Amino acid sequence: MSFLIGSDNVQLTVYDLYQKLRKEMGPSGWWPADSKEEIIIDAILIQNTNWQNADKARQLFADKTAFAPTKICQLDIASLETLVRPAGFYRNKSKAIRGVFSWLAEHDFDYPAIRRQYGDDLRNKLLALHGIGQETADVLLTYVFDVPRFISDKYARTLFTLLGIDGLAKYQDLDLRYQLDDRFTPAMAKDFHGLIDEFGKVYFHPRSKFAGSFLAGDRLILH
């Protein structure tokens, strides 16, 4: 049995795609972090950089704060910038981290309470925070607030393009068309994004040994 997303014959649903990736790759274990605060820091550090650089900064945060909310909130902006620096865009990312943690502190880092308070408006609230765009907002919703979202990052858009969906240049091009249905639990949404990015690391990253496996115009067939 093989599927080709977007073909005239078979429409592969997002749910089907998740099941196939899960069956082939096993659980992704995402997001690999020990706390929600670490996930938040990671999500901001990784913006438009590579894991190597982000991980250098992540390690500095681990050494300095152990990702303890109170310690992070106590950092002045200069200290924050020192920790963020290896990840690049250190001024922007420092402001973003400071803004998010200041807001969370107002709510005592009570994530379920925040979710209850804002409800369906939580995504817009996150987007209103400086340095939190659509992708990071969806990462936080999925991994921090347990609100399942489809995260249409570059790897996801590359994968869907290979599966036959055109016109995915921008984040919302995929986001609006392929949201998760009710069958996705929060755990499955987390796993799904992890699987897509692990797949992308192997096949799409320029320095992967499989880089170039897919050429422009190729179609990926899952079977």
Added chain:
DNA sequence: GGCCAGGACACCA
């Protein structure tokens, strides 16, 4: 030395 990596935002028309 140039290019790229899991973005976000200000500014402009």
Added chain:
DNA sequence: TGGTGTCATGGC
């Protein structure tokens, strides 16, 4: 709403 410039680091 969409296009463009800017933000920064480190590895290859």
